[in-house]
Amino acid sequence: MSAKGSLAIVLHAHLPYIRHMEAERFLEEDWFFEAVTECYIPLIATIERLSAEYIRAGLTISLSPTLCALLEDPGMSERCHKYIKLRLELLQKELERIPHDSPAERTALMYRQLFEQARNVLIKFDGNLITAFRQLQEKGQIEVITTTATHAILPIMIHPEAVRAQVLAAVNDYAKRFGVRPKGLWLPECAFTPQIISALQLSGIKYIFLEKHALDLANPRPRNGVFSPVLMQGGLFAYARDAQSAREVWSSKYGYPGSPQYREFYRDLGFDADYEYIRPYLHADGIRRSLGIKYHKITGNVHLADKAPYDPAEAAAQAEEHAKDFLAKRLRQIEQINTDLGIRPVITGTYDAELFGHWWLEGPAFLENVLRGIRKERLPLQMITASEGINAGHDNTEIKPEPASWGEGGYFEPWINEKNDWIYPRLNAAAERMIEIANRFQNIENTPLQTRALNQAARELLLAQSSDWAFLLYVQSHAPYAEKRVCAHTHHVFELANMLSENDIKEEYVQSLEKQNPIFSGIDYRIFASPSSF
Amino acid sequence: MKQENKIPDSAAYWRECFSSSRDRVIILPRSPLSMFIYWEWTALRTSLFKTGKLDATVKLKLLYADSNTLAVEYSKPWDTLKMYIQPPQAGRSYYALLEILNSTGAHQTTLTSNTIVIPSGMPASAAEGYIPSSGERMVFLPSSMEGK
Numbered sequence: 001m002s003a004k005g006s007l008a009i010v011l012h013a014h015l016p017y018i019r020h021m022e023a024e025r026f027l028e029e030d031w032f033f034e035a036v037t038e039c040y041i042p043l044i045a046t047i048e049r050l051s052a053e054y055i056r057a058g059l060t061i062s063l064s065p066t067l068c069a070l071l072e073d074p075g076m077s078e079r080c081h082k083y084i085k086l087r088l089e090l091l092q093k094e095l096e097r098i099p100h101d102s103p104a105e106r107t108a109l110m111y112r113q114l115f116e117q118a119r120n121v122l123i124k125f126d127g128n129l130i131t132a133f134r135q136l137q138e139k140g141q142i143e144v145i146t147t148t149a150t151h152a153i154l155p156i157m158i159h160p161e162a163v164r165a166q167v168l169a170a171v172n173d174y175a176k177r178f179g180v181r182p183k184g185l186w187l188p189e190c191a192f193t194p195q196i197i198s199a200l201q202l203s204g205i206k207y208i209f210l211e212k213h214a215l216d217l218a219n220p221r222p223r224n225g226v227f228s229p230v231l232m233q234g235g236l237f238a239y240a241r242d243a244q245s246a247r248e249v250w251s252s253k254y255g256y257p258g259s260p261q262y263r264e265f266y267r268d269l270g271f272d273a274d275y276e277y278i279r280p281y282l283h284a285d286g287i288r289r290s291l292g293i294k295y296h297k298i299t300g301n302v303h304l305a306d307k308a309p310y311d312p313a314e315a316a317a318q319a320e321e322h323a324k325d326f327l328a329k330r331l332r333q334i335e336q337i338n339t340d341l342g343i344r345p346v347i348t349g350t351y352d353a354e355l356f357g358h359w360w361l362e363g364p365a366f367l368e369n370v371l372r373g374i375r376k377e378r379l380p381l382q383m384i385t386a387s388e389g390i391n392a393g394h395d396n397t398e399i400k401p402e403p404a405s406w407g408e409g410g411y412f413e414p415w416i417n418e419k420n421d422w423i424y425p426r427l428n429a430a431a432e433r434m435i436e437i438a439n440r441f442q443n444i445e446n447t448p449l450q451t452r453a454l455n456q457a458a459r460e461l462l463l464a465q466s467s468d469w470a471f472l473l474y475v476q477s478h479a480p481y482a483e484k485r486v487c488a489h490t491h492h493v494f495e496l497a498n499m500l501s502e503n504d505i506k507e508e509y510v511q512s513l514e515k516q517n518p519i520f521s522g523i524d525y526r527i528f529a530s531p532s533s534f
Numbered sequence: 535m536k537q538e539n540k541i542p543d544s545a546a547y548w549r550e551c552f553s554s555s556r557d558r559v560i561i562l563p564r565s566p567l568s569m570f571i572y573w574e575w576t577a578l579r580t581s582l583f584k585t586g587k588l589d590a591t592v593k594l595k596l597l598y599a600d601s602n603t604l605a606v607e608y609s610k611p612w613d614t615l616k617m618y619i620q621p622p623q624a625g626r627s628y629y630a631l632l633e634i635l636n637s638t639g640a641h642q643t644t645l646t647s648n649t650i651v652i653p654s655g656m657p658a659s660a661a662e663g664y665i666p667s668s669g670e671r672m673v674f675l676p677s678s679m680e681g682k
Binding site for chain 2: 425
């Protein structure tokens with residue numbers, strides 16, 4: 001049956017650069033281990049499994065440069081293996097402790113399978129999951145795109161040089177890693193303002209993703225709404241998120257992930273178990289924290305203590321039902337658009353990749369059921385990557401989208417508010433200093449040490465600009481850590497700039513920062529130079 | 535050899551705005567209904583304010599960038615440093631001027647900010663689309679975050 005419409009599912013995968021080799025174990029590194037074992041590896045395994053059955057996933061996956069740097073870091077890979085080993089050890093103890101043939105045993109076995117899969121996939125790709133994503137892209141199973149270098153929110157950056165550097169560093173990093181230039185760029189938090197278009201064009205980006213109201217309020221309003229890619233100034237294309245499919249999948253209140261049968265995220269063995277029993281699996285501070293092993297289901301609107309036991313089979317059946325429901329709704333939606341607009345629409349479903357598996361344990365199974373269901377039921381619905389969507393057709397009317405984001409409130413308030421506004425004088429002053437030294441040193445013959453200091457200053461500034469720090473300060477989660485990161489990276493920029501200005505560069509200082517933050521290995525500080533000074 | 539300076543914490547940052555490398559005023563867009571403005575002074579300028587050689591009140595003027603016409607004006611103590619203000623009109627471009635007067639009230643100098651675009655829409659609660667709250671949307675946070 002020929003397709004009546006297409007589904008472009010875009011998964012945005014990102015973690016800030018949380019590599020801390022200076023410590024034996026570091027709390028924030030757990031974010032990475034959790035995301036690898038719960039999200040990225042299940043996603044890779046799902047796509048590979050489908051591929052083996054000649055079912056092409058056709059997903060678009062955005063991998064942030066900071067996440068890529070973590071995924072290919074041998075030190076992080078080694079630590080991830082240790083994390084998995086510890087979890088498997090704990091699960092073995094659990095299987096000896098809990099009653100045989102109980103719901104808890106079935107759940108523990110499910111977790112054991114999850115961690116064994118993670119271990120096997122890591123071994124298969126020699127600890128480097130970038131290899132997996134690159135191979136899947138080369139086989140045409142997925143399209144990998146990039147985002148800004150450190151997930152900076154571009155519309156709130158005041159220096160055009162800094163905006164361009166965030167985009168260029170990401171594009172260059174991608175090209176080095178994947179052997180081709182990225183066609184698409186995920187705007188962090190879908191945060192857009194027309195002022196960033198030129199930086200995207202100059203970097204060779206072909207398309208971006210916007211929040212729905214950026215197009216709803218565009219001038220002129222696109223004929224097909226959000227249901228086909230739109231043309232913007234200078235030949236750049238934009239997709240916008242379909243609100244209906246977003247709500248079904250994304251919302252913990254109204255969407256599938258909040259169903260009573262699914263795994264409860266907040267009830268965890270780390271809080272339930274006897275303290276001495278779990279002590280070896282906690283961090284050095286001995287504070288009880290989640291261990292990622294959770295035996296209860298959401299159940300309903302009841303207190304955590306009253307949650308019912310989780311049943312993996314019941315949850316798996318629910319994920320299958322939800323996938324069927326999702327596909328049925330997309331087909332009805334497409335038929336309605338066929339009738340109303342007379343087009344074959346592209347339904348753009350954009351999600352954080354970490355929703356699938358981390359918050360919503362059954363998310364990867366849901367996704368697999370969706371992709372399998374299209375083939376199995378021979379549905380008139382086609383999975384396409386974002387590049388394929390543009391090649392298939394688009395609205396040729398040039399439109400001017402409005403500033404918007406998909407963050408709370410729809411604009412930029414989560415990243416600028418009373419809890420985090422102190423970072424902006426510092427960030428902007430550091431950017432100004434970086435631009436100043438880039439302009440000053442770009443046309444003279446630098447010593448190797450000067451070049452290293454300049455490049456490290458560029459890295460430090462990019463790292464300071466991560467939107468994650470402002471967000472963590474806003475939600476007051478790991479706020480002291482976020483504060484330290486902004487303070488340290490900007491401080492390093494000023495220190496390095498001062499050393500360069502005074503021609504008194506301390507090699508050991510540069511070296512220690514290079515060792516601490518070995519990201520963007522091919523960076524050229526000139527990406528921060530002003531265009532007029534080229 | 536030059537000694538490395540200690541890394542400051544966040545508490546020091548607004549204090550640093552009294553000893554900046556240059557005087558500046560910056561504006562940032564937040565929503566159709568809000569923008570953030572901050573300014574910084576050099577140590578010299580700070581001392582001139584503190585010793586009364588400059589008027590303790592500065593004038594902040596917000597201008598429409600497309601017409602260079604005044605949108606709104608505020609008089610504020612020089613050490614206010616930051617403000618959240620509602621732009622008079624959504625969907626316009628703005629920049630700010632910060633006017634400094636000397637002790638006799640005569641114009642001394644004017645700082646000019648960057649230009650920003652304020653969105654024309656409504657906050658998402660009033661929009662047709664689906665924008666979940668931070669609590670509803672399951673943004674990746676580590677599982678070590680305790681409770682909802």
